[in-house]
Amino acid sequence: RAAAKDAHDVEGVYELIDEVAVRLLDTERRDDADIRGVALQSLMWDVEVPAESVGVKVKEGWVTLSGEVSEQFESDAAYDDVAHLHGVVGVSNDIRVISL
Secondary structure, three states, rough: OOHHHHOOOOOOOOOOOOOOOOOOHHHHHHHHHHHHHHHHHHHHHHHOHHHHHHEEEOOOOOOEEEEOOOHHHHHHHHHHHHHOOOOOOOEEEEEEEEOO
């Protein structure tokens, strides 16, 4: 995530395709169900995220967020809540921001 941000911040870069693959050692891996449970709890604890509007799927450590929120900061906060969790190798933020 940090490498993609740094690359995107380089002057003249207008598009970035992040193909970095993260592989965890066996001792660092976590079951997808465990990751999903912790992710859902993290979203519920964050007052900036309407947790009832955000769906979470996990496959091989990759978290996919879905749903609809009314503000961009809510989508960003949801991403931040799950990106740092133990066992997460990546996050796809498919949350749509719908203006009311």
